[in-house]
Amino acid sequence: MQFDQLLQYSLSGLSTGAIYALIGIGFSIIYNATGIINFAQGEFVMLGGMFTLLFLETFKLPLWAAIPCAIAASTVAGMLFERLAIRPLRQPTPINLVIITIGGSILIRGLSMLAWGKDTHAIPPFSGDDPISIAGATILPQHLWILAITILIVFVNRFYFYHTISGKAMRACSYNRRAAGLVGIDVRRMVLFSFIISSAMGAVAGIIVAPLTMTAYDVGVMLGLKGFCAAIIGGMSSGMATVVGGLLLGVLESLGAGLISSGYKDAIAFIILLLILFIRPQGLFGKAESERV
Amino acid sequence: MSRDLLKFLAFAVLVLLAPLYFKGGYLMNVLVFVGIHTMLAIGLNLLLGYAGQISLGHAGFFGMGAYLSGILTATYAWNPWLAMPLAALLVGALAFMIGFPILKLKGHYLAMATLGMGIIIYIVFNETIDLTGGPSGLSGIPSLSIGTFTFDSDVKNYYLIWSITLGTILLTLNLANSRVGRALRAVHDSEVAARVVGVNARLLKVQIFALSAVISSVAGSLYAHTMTFVAPASFGFNFSVELLTMVVIGGLGSIYGSFLGAALLTLLPEFLRAAHDYDIIIYGGLLMLMVMFMPGGLVRGIPDLFRMLVKGRGGDGHA
Amino acid sequence: MRFRFIQFLAAAFTLCIAQAAVAAAPIKIGALFAVTGPAAFLGEPERNTAKMVVDEINKAGGVKGRKLELVTYDTAGDATKAVQLATKLIKDDKVVAIIGPSTTGETMAVIPVVEKEQIPLISCSAGSKITDPVKKWVFKTAQNDSLAVAKIFEYLQKQKQNKVAILTVSDGFGSSGREQLKAQAAKFGINIVSDDTYGPKDTDMTAQLTKIRGSQAQALIVWGTNPGPAVIAKNAKQLGLKLPLYMSHGVSSKKFIDLAGDAAEGIRLPSGKVLVADVLSNSDSQKKSLLAFVKDYQNHYKTEGDHFGGHAWDAVMLIKTAVEQGAESPAAIRDQLEKTKNFHGIGGTFNFSSQDHAGLGKDAFVLVEIKNKDWVIVK
Numbered sequence: 001m002q003f004d005q006l007l008q009y010s011l012s013g014l015s016t017g018a019i020y021a022l023i024g025i026g027f028s029i030i031y032n033a034t035g036i037i038n039f040a041q042g043e044f045v046m047l048g049g050m051f052t053l054l055f056l057e058t059f060k061l062p063l064w065a066a067i068p069c070a071i072a073a074s075t076v077a078g079m080l081f082e083r084l085a086i087r088p089l090r091q092p093t094p095i096n097l098v099i100i101t102i103g104g105s106i107l108i109r110g111l112s113m114l115a116w117g118k119d120t121h122a123i124p125p126f127s128g129d130d131p132i133s134i135a136g137a138t139i140l141p142q143h144l145w146i147l148a149i150t151i152l153i154v155f156v157n158r159f160y161f162y163h164t165i166s167g168k169a170m171r172a173c174s175y176n177r178r179a180a181g182l183v184g185i186d187v188r189r190m191v192l193f194s195f196i197i198s199s200a201m202g203a204v205a206g207i208i209v210a211p212l213t214m215t216a217y218d219v220g221v222m223l224g225l226k227g228f229c230a231a232i233i234g235g236m237s238s239g240m241a242t243v244v245g246g247l248l249l250g251v252l253e254s255l256g257a258g259l260i261s262s263g264y265k266d267a268i269a270f271i272i273l274l275l276i277l278f279i280r281p282q283g284l285f286g287k288a289e290s291e292r293v
Numbered sequence: 294m295s296r297d298l299l300k301f302l303a304f305a306v307l308v309l310l311a312p313l314y315f316k317g318g319y320l321m322n323v324l325v326f327v328g329i330h331t332m333l334a335i336g337l338n339l340l341l342g343y344a345g346q347i348s349l350g351h352a353g354f355f356g357m358g359a360y361l362s363g364i365l366t367a368t369y370a371w372n373p374w375l376a377m378p379l380a381a382l383l384v385g386a387l388a389f390m391i392g393f394p395i396l397k398l399k400g401h402y403l404a405m406a407t408l409g410m411g412i413i414i415y416i417v418f419n420e421t422i423d424l425t426g427g428p429s430g431l432s433g434i435p436s437l438s439i440g441t442f443t444f445d446s447d448v449k450n451y452y453l454i455w456s457i458t459l460g461t462i463l464l465t466l467n468l469a470n471s472r473v474g475r476a477l478r479a480v481h482d483s484e485v486a487a488r489v490v491g492v493n494a495r496l497l498k499v500q501i502f503a504l505s506a507v508i509s510s511v512a513g514s515l516y517a518h519t520m521t522f523v524a525p526a527s528f529g530f531n532f533s534v535e536l537l538t539m540v541v542i543g544g545l546g547s548i549y550g551s552f553l554g555a556a557l558l559t560l561l562p563e564f565l566r567a568a569h570d571y572d573i574i575i576y577g578g579l580l581m582l583m584v585m586f587m588p589g590g591l592v593r594g595i596p597d598l599f600r601m602l603v604k605g606r607g608g609d610g611h612a
Numbered sequence: 613m614r615f616r617f618i619q620f621l622a623a624a625f626t627l628c629i630a631q632a633a634v635a636a637a638p639i640k641i642g643a644l645f646a647v648t649g650p651a652a653f654l655g656e657p658e659r660n661t662a663k664m665v666v667d668e669i670n671k672a673g674g675v676k677g678r679k680l681e682l683v684t685y686d687t688a689g690d691a692t693k694a695v696q697l698a699t700k701l702i703k704d705d706k707v708v709a710i711i712g713p714s715t716t717g718e719t720m721a722v723i724p725v726v727e728k729e730q731i732p733l734i735s736c737s738a739g740s741k742i743t744d745p746v747k748k749w750v751f752k753t754a755q756n757d758s759l760a761v762a763k764i765f766e767y768l769q770k771q772k773q774n775k776v777a778i779l780t781v782s783d784g785f786g787s788s789g790r791e792q793l794k795a796q797a798a799k800f801g802i803n804i805v806s807d808d809t810y811g812p813k814d815t816d817m818t819a820q821l822t823k824i825r826g827s828q829a830q831a832l833i834v835w836g837t838n839p840g841p842a843v844i845a846k847n848a849k850q851l852g853l854k855l856p857l858y859m860s861h862g863v864s865s866k867k868f869i870d871l872a873g874d875a876a877e878g879i880r881l882p883s884g885k886v887l888v889a890d891v892l893s894n895s896d897s898q899k900k901s902l903l904a905f906v907k908d909y910q911n912h913y914k915t916e917g918d919h920f921g922g923h924a925w926d927a928v929m930l931i932k933t934a935v936e937q938g939a940e941s942p943a944a945i946r947d948q949l950e951k952t953k954n955f956h957g958i959g960g961t962f963n964f965s966s967q968d969h970a971g972l973g974k975d976a977f978v979l980v981e982i983k984n985k986d987w988v989i990v991k
Contacts, residue, residue: 002826037404090586094400096584103579106580113573113648119867139850263808267412520721522720523691524717526689562693
């Protein structure tokens with residue numbers, strides 16, 4: 001075991017983990033505002049990548065213009081999803097919400113398959129692909145973009161949730177929806193808001209990873225699942241805890257593949273996840289809650 | 294109770310007579326799978342509908358039953374009738390053991406943990422190539438037989454599988470109406486309250502989890518012997534989700550609902566086939582519409598719809 | 613109530629079939645392809661090609677005056693569905709032969725059904741175990757992966773590179789390739805020093821490649837289908853991996869070069885001849901079929917025909933040839949197929965016999981290298 005190998009595993013793990021973190025935060029935001037686990041979150045990641053491709057290739061926009069367009073388009077999709085699927089629900093029990101978001105994700109995936117076909121597509125990197133060497137390990141400029149954007153988003157999130165009125169209102173919803181409604185917060189609007197933010201964030205994640213992982217109509221499933229794991233490890237927080245959760249998952253996978261067995265790397269990550277849950281059922285950083293009867 | 298029994302008998306007669314209508318055509322084959330899926334849905338419904346505990350990993354138990362039966366009979370030439378209960382026993386024991394830590398979790402943490410469990414089981418199927426044949430599957434599993442009579446056609450399999458499915462239905466109906474069923478519903482409504490009145494909620498949940506795994510495992514064994522081939526792809530996360538959908542679409546906490554859900558989701562692709570590439574969109578859309586407009590599931594939705602239609606017609610008559 | 617509904621649907625359904633049967637002059641051929649799902653990259657060109665060929669045969673007057681009718685179903689790559697649909701093709705559609713399925717797993721699942729119902733099956737998947745041992749009713753047109761492995765190992769042996777690392781995808785295609793790579797290594801004096809896998813949906817393989825970089829390997833063989841190998845090529849470039857890279861026939865299409873971009877340069881892989889049809893020597897017995905197929909596919913679907921579509925082309929043409937010889941019943945078609953000799957198809961020159969239902973020799977593959985975003989034959 002050499003130092004540069006270990007460093008490479010960690011660096012690779014951190015950069016994949018940052019993606020999981022970004023997707024995980026999207027899960028958490030919706031969960032905190034609405035109590036919904038949005039299984040369609042991964043599809044917004046896919047939409048981000050596919051819309052970028054659409055604006056790049058069909059409308060011939062340059063990359064810097066295609067990206068905001070793609071984020072906007074995915075956000076509109078997120079709004080529509082909330083308006084057409086979540087809001088009209090007559091009995092919003094948790095299990096019905098799970099099924100409806102699963103139905104939604106199948107539908108979005110199906111529509112994308114029809115619109116863009118089944119092929120995988122490549123997207124050009126933001127700033128070249130000459131590897132950068134760090135003490136014998138290498139990363140790509142795109143990895144730096146991913147890390148930087150993830151950190152930026154965490155800070156913007158923190159500012160939003162703690163220093164703006166609507167952010168504070170959304171936090172109020174997450175603590176107690178009824179009470180939030182009573183003090184005059186428009187809860188339904190907050191739900192819509194949370195879908196807007198998280199679909200935009202999903203799209204950002206999809207766009208910044210597409211140059212590395214490429215994109216296709218079905219990339220959302222696996223990325224969504226990993227993001228969900230990151231959010232759970234982080235105790236469904238929309239801040240640093242989920243970021244740590246994502247990074248932890250990424251590094252575990254990478255070390256598992258490099259040091260133990262590449263075939264079992266996902267199993268290793270999930271076993272550790274289960275152990276974490278068994279020991280700390282409220283997530284790695286969550287505080288134990290007492291149940292009210 | 295007698296009314297329940299009548300209902301069951303009527304259902305059983307319908308099921309047993311159905312082959313006369315379909316006369317061994319292709320739909321017969323699909324109905325065999327409806328039977329297997331009904332068992333699976335009932336197993337999950339016990340957990341979800343009665344005990345109120347979600348599982349996103351039931352395809353794992355289904356797969357373990359299928360693989361244990363498959364490996365024991367195809368590789369080690371065991372008698373299938375011996376392999377099946379052994380598989381069920383092993384799967385049940387495993388579920389019982391992991392049940393204790395897993396069912397301590399609640400809500401989405403439970404969903405996550407069961408999902409992780411399902412994925413770990415799936416990866417094991419994929420990676421233990423010497424044992425399971427890996428991703429390209431395990432073939433050469435014998436059909437079931439009694440003496441010299443082999444269940445090798447769709448009609449024979451239909452009767453075999455549906456008699457076991459009917460048995461499962463009877464068992465669960467009894468369970469649901471027993472002391473255990475009442476205790477379960479108490480746990481579903483409020484675990485703390487149930488504990489207060491003397492129900493050992495934790496043990497009960499774990500027992501139901503194990504029972505539900507046993508039913509899934511038997512369904513898996515039957516699946517292996519009907520298909521005579523198993524591959525990991527049939528037991529992935531997607532199938533767990535499909536099972537969950539069957540239970541919810543059918544109606545939580547209703548045994549016949551589980552049948553309806555299983556039947557609908559198994560037959561639906563047959564009728565959507567004409568729609569070609571659009572079938573996945575219709576499937577997703579239908580799922581959403583069902584939850585929106587029949588939130589109680591088919592078992593409550595169909596009578597509602599019927600009543601609405603009758604009322605509507607009655608209203609016209611008056612006018 | 614609910615049963616009435618199902619009955620109604622079933623009745624409507626049988627009615628449709630009955631109507632089709634009234635005009636039952638055409639010869640019905642069934643086809644099972646994974647048009648959606650993870651194996652869609654196989655199923656889609658296969659279905660397109662099969663449809664195209666059947667249409668053309670019919671336009672030219674059919675076979676011996678009878679039209680062909682192709683009944684295709686989408687298996688979505690799912691073994692359970694494949695078995696159900698095979699039953700449907702046999703029992704409801706009453707086909708005389710079945711083409712497909714697209715993947716080895718599905719084919720293995722379908723084999724017991726066709727063996728029992730005695731309907732010839734021409735599989736379009738690569739797994740060697742489909743026809744080894746020989747099954748009476750089962751043939752295949754996709755080149756065995758054992759041939760692809762042999763092609764790479766032969767070349768490595770010539771290059772005196774005897775320590776290799778393998779990195780295979782953990783699905784049916786990859787595990788079948790891995791099995792062959794491990795089985796044949798000793799025969800070519802090759803030592804596998806590192807054996808790793810990756811998941812079909814994985815997005816970063818630098819961990820595996822870092823491990824391989826630290827091993828003694830002189831060459832790396834990657835066995836997978838898009839997009840995984842393209843990610844690996846990019847990752848290898850990122851890490852500055854100096855090993856020569858070999859890939860499987862699973863990525864022998866232009867799509868791979870598009871995806872991997874510059875990282876594809878210098879990669880070698882075994883491929884069916886369809887990729888290099890235009891530069892084959894005129895004496896090559898397959899050239900005529902190859903050029904016809906490539907041109908045809910281009911005209912119909914505006915993209916390049918790949919060798920996956922070729923598997924379906926071969927399967928339809930084999931059945932057509934059998935019917936031309938007078939075979940009409942499933943049993944007669946099977947017997948005729950087994951007698952096929954010197955059939956110059958897309959996948960290679962087929963010679964079936966009672967001992968060999970795969971029918972291809974080593975010449976079915978050529979080793980190609982990617983140079984300037986195009987294919988060059990490696991001598």
